[in-house]
Amino acid sequence: MRFQLITWQCRFIEPTILVDPPLDSAIMTEEIFGPLLPIITLENIEDSINFIKARPNPLALYAFTENENLQKRLVSETSSGSLMFNDAILQYVVDALPFGGVGGSGFGRYHGKFSFDNFSHEKAVIMRGFLVDFWFRYPPWTTQKLQLLKAGLRYDYLGLVLIALGLKSKA
Structure with a gap:
């Protein structure tokens, strides 16, 4: 019997950014498991808010903008598991932030305090400026x-x- 040693170096999958994929494609309608990030470009604040509200609540919402009006409106007018400005994926790294979504991706934690937590959504809002990286x-x-x-x-x-x-x- 022959064995091959497989190391993490050969299991690295490059992150992939998809700019404006078709809205009916699998990347836009299914859960994403992997380093894939679809980017949707929209013209104005109203289009952004309406686009998000017209679809099921996302597990995470990332907005790359310094427009404070848009940031405030996204926090108050949209619903998502977490909301991050000017970065991506960090909410999964910070273990003090709640994990989960709203609606279908937010079910499953109940009984005692977990019932209260489940039906009282805590939205993570993370903001990073563009000055230092x-x-x-x-x-x-x-x-x-x-x-x-x-x-x-x-x-x-x-x-x-x-x-x-x-x-x-x-x-």
């Missing part, structure tokens, strides 16, 4: 990048600087 949050991952991420999550600003300058290494 940290290079170490993107693959390929290195030991230094992981150290920087861990230091950042611990609010260890001195450690961040020391690691970035190469003056601190993994102990």
